[in-house]
Amino acid sequence: MQPSLRIGPPPQEGEEESRLLLRFASPRDPQTVAAWVSFNVIDTERQDWARGWAKLKAFTGRTGHARVPYEHKEGAYPLGQWVAEQRRTYGAGQLSGLRARRLEQLGMVWSLADERFQENLAAARVYYDEHWTLCAPRSATALDRPLGQWLSNLRRPGALAEHPDWEEALRAVDPDWNPPWPTDWQRHYAAVRELLREEDRPELLPGVTCHGMDVGKWLHKQRRPAVWQALAAGQRERLEQLGIAPFPPEPQAPATHRKGGAGAFERGLAALAQYRARTGSLTVPRAHVERLDDGTEVKLGVWLTNTKTRRAQLSTDRRQALADLGLDWAAH
Known part of the structure; x- marks a missing residue:
């Protein structure tokens, strides 16, 4: 008699055991029935x-x-959640080699850092x-996680150097998640942007x-001419896209170039903003x-100290003009 040949794909993990039990043991054998139930009914984890x-x-x-x-x-x-559980099982050395290969x-x-x-x-x-x-x-x-501190850590220089895919994922959520200007400015801008979309x-x-x-x-502060001029180009561009423009400059007394004259403060302020x-x-x-820009040279360090x-x-x-630029001592 010729040996039998298998037709079709090879049996999956655990399948051969249950088939052999049914083929070679008496169907009335209680142990056989219990084993069959274990492999095909009770073992829902495999399913x-x-x-x-x-x-x-x-x-x-x-x-x-x-x-x-x-x-x-x-x-x-x-x-x-299922994928996260597979990573935890793999990290604990409890995932079978066959399952690991199928997932790979x-x-x-498998990185736990990626999971977190x-x-x-x-x-x-x-x-x-x-x-x-x-x-x-x-x-x-958010979701009981210290999100603000986590994001702050990722903004540190070089924090994502080895994880460009992480940065890509963050940018997919918010392109401005790590702006080149203060995050406090970005928070206020985002709120203004959404309110103006209504x-x-x-x-x-x-x-x-x-x-x-x-x-x-x-927003009123951002529109002041001195503050507007001190903003980065990207900041002004974002505000302009919302239809926001700076206030017109207030009329000023004619400037004089005499030392200590009426124009000295304005030149110093312009130099500080620049x-x-x-x-x-x-x-x-x-x-x-x-x-x-007009070629005037301002001894800015000396001017700031004297002011x-x-x-x-x-x-x-x-x-107020100095405070608008961010000099806290001018506001008190």
Whole structure:
């Protein structure tokens, strides 16, 4: 008699055991019946795993990767949580080699750091949906996670150098998650942007608040000529896209170039705004000289020191202009 040949795919893990039991043992044998039930009815874990694998296969076929967001569901199936569980099982050395290979064929990445990132990214999406920005304060939380501190850590220079895919994922949620200007500015801007998208656009006067921020007062400050001039080009561009323009400059007395004359303060203020826009700092070396666009040279370090010394003699308007640029000592 010729040996029998198998037709079709080889048996899956566990299938051969149940088939052999049914073939060679008496169907009336209680032990056989118990084993059959164990392999084919009670062992739902195997069926659940196969279902998760099939859902992951569908996901990777559609997206081209296996980076499943923690909160993602395929239909009603919590695929993101299932993938996170496979990573934990693998890290504990409890995932079989066969299952690990099957997942790797779908592009599974086993890094626990990636797993934690995906879980934090899920919290970031929740925060963005509510606040319209990822420039969260350090104290911010979402899904019981310290989201603000996590984002602050990732903004540190070089923090994402080895994880360009993480930065790509964050930019997919919020392109301005790590702006080249203060995150506090970005938070206020995001609130203004969303409020102005409403059909009944509110008039954002000082006193109008959103998420605990006085966005009306903030916007009024940005429109002051000295502050507007000190903004980075990208900041002005974003405000202009919302239809926001600076206030017209207030009439000024004719300038004179006599030492200490009426134009000295204005030239110093313009030089300070130019210096801040270029360097992002208000700390000016005493010997620094700033050249204005018209070629005028201003001894900015000396001017700033002298202006601070004479603060009590400045008019309210001049102190306010200095405070608008960010000099805290001018506002008190």
